[in-house]
């Protein structure tokens with residue numbers, strides 16, 4: 001079976017695009033990490049007042065949740081979800097374990113560096129080669145079991161990290177299935193299409209632990225450059241510290257303030273395609289700050305990599321060509337934000 005590693009094997013990247021900066025030994029933003037920001041305004045569009053948010057905050061336990069999720073996907077391609085049933089103790093533990101990992105010394109983290117053609121381990125974001133400047137970010141990507149890496153990091157104390165990451169992936173899988181079922185029903189998808197999106201066998205899942213260390217001059221740096229996520233759905237936990245920004249037509253970059261106990265849910269490229277572009281893709285990025293080491297935890301869910309993706313059969317005029325999921329991911333790894341335009345009909 002093809003795995004994401006095999007997808008990335010086509011485009012191995014150089015060390016320069018894998019190894020994060022040694023943040024422990026740095027007290028100013030180097031030229032390599034200084035982004036031209038053109039004094040762009042940052043709008044704080046969403047406050048913690050969940051009665052009046054721009055990106056809808058949806059209570060999954062409310063009777064109206066299905067309609068609201070459908071509307072949010074069509075209007076924004078993003079929403080936040082509360083009352084989702086994921087135990088808050090587990091959410092706290094996953095943040096704690098992520099902080100424990102990123103608090104290790106640089107030379108320790110580099111023992112589990114992602115390989116040039118690999119998908120998992122410690123490293124910079126995969127999108128790095130598409131930008132001239134480097135990001136104020138380090139990440140750790142997990143797909144399934146992380147035991148091999150955890151044993152290298154903590155030979156005598158790896159179980160707690162692994163158990164927490166396993167339990168969290170399991171909960172995220174359940175929640176993404178629950179949300180996708182609602183979303184696909186809204187698109188009037190067939191049972192076969194639903195099975196494709198939430199098949200328990202061979203579906204793809206990745207857990208990305210993001211770390212944005214305190215930055216001496218946040219206005220010069222960028223945590224994660226603008227991008228859209230590639231798979232069907234992403235569930236993001238901002239861990240209580242703001243940093244996620246979305247690009248809103250007419251307003252520019254706007255902050256999505258974290259809402260307590262909420263996950264930010266966003267439509268990925270494959271769901272955008274399946275919805276025949278009915279669900280927009282929201283470009284997003286992460287900013288950094290001076291006083292708080294920010295952690296965010298993103299879970300990505302996708303269909304089997306060997307399956308085909310195309311606009312739902314319900315659409316008379318598909319605006320994307322049908323192709324294998326792995327073919328799309330190879331296109332994305334080569335062409336990044338141009339990938340979608342290459343498969344338009």
Ligand SMILES: C=C1C[C@]23C[C@@]1(O)CC[C@H]2[C@@]12CCC[C@@](C)(C(=O)O1)[C@H]2[C@@H]3C(=O)O
Nearest residue numbers: 119125126127141206208227229230231300
């Ligand atoms: C399944 C995946 C989605 C992702 C690439 C990856 O193989 C694992 C890491 C994911 C991530 C996290 C940070 C942002 C992002 C764009 C990146 O560079 O790596 C996403 C990727 C994605 O959605 O394309």
Ligand SMILES: O=C(O)CCC(=O)C(=O)O
Nearest residue numbers: 208210243244286296298
């Ligand atoms: O850290 C954030 O808020 C954004 C993370 C993100 O976009 C990602 O992991 O894909």
Ligand SMILES: [Fe+2]
Nearest residue numbers: 227228229284
């Ligand atoms: Fe993202």
